[in-house]
Amino acid sequence: MVVVQEADFDAAALQQQLRRRTATRAGAIVTFTGYVRDYASDASTHSLFLEHYPGMCEREIEALCAHAKSRWDIDDCLVVHRVGELANAEQIVFVAVASAHRGEAFRACEYLIDALKTRAPFWKRETLADGKKFWVEQRQSDHEKTEQWNPPSTSEQAGDK
Structure with a gap:
């Protein structure tokens, strides 16, 4: 299940919802909750405004979930991502x-949060405490983290770089 919404969410209720859906099959549920934080190292964040491409965004996140299900032995996954104006310290993603x-659940959850940062079509505009606004650019380190989940090509495995 994938949900993109403006409203806040109840992480405990979402976890219980997933628990009910997987009933006796799941021996482990791994969760991640992300929060708005200070992005600029030298200034305090007042808020973060998130825009998304409706429809396309949900389809991309669903594709990430489908990939996780095909790669790891997982029963189900749930992603909730907020959009709109979010104050510093508010929940942004679940x-x-x-x-x-547990191992499969941990790896799939880590993959999903890494891939969300670089593949889901969200745009973030940060507003600092002093009123300065700017669009947040994706970091190279986020791309590298996502790329680590891609298996090496056949030629790389053979040493034919």
Whole structure:
């Protein structure tokens, strides 16, 4: 299940919803909750405004979830991502993964949050405490983190770089 919304969410209720859906199959549920934080190292964040491409955004996140299900032995996953104006310290994203085994759930959850940062079509505009506004650019380190989940090509495995 994928939800993009302006309203805040109840992480405990979402986890219970996933638990009910996976009932006796899941031996582990791994969750991640992300929060708005100071992005600029030298200034305090007042708020973060998130825009998204409706429809396309949800489809991309659903594709990420489908990829996680095909790559790891997981029963189900749930992603809730907020959009609109969010104050510093507010919840921004919730990811939960249910699996029979914790290792699969941890890896799939980490993959989903890494891939969300670089593949889901969200745009972030930060407003600092002094009123300065700017669009947040994706960091190279986020791209590198996402790329680590891609298996090496056949030629790389053979050493034919």
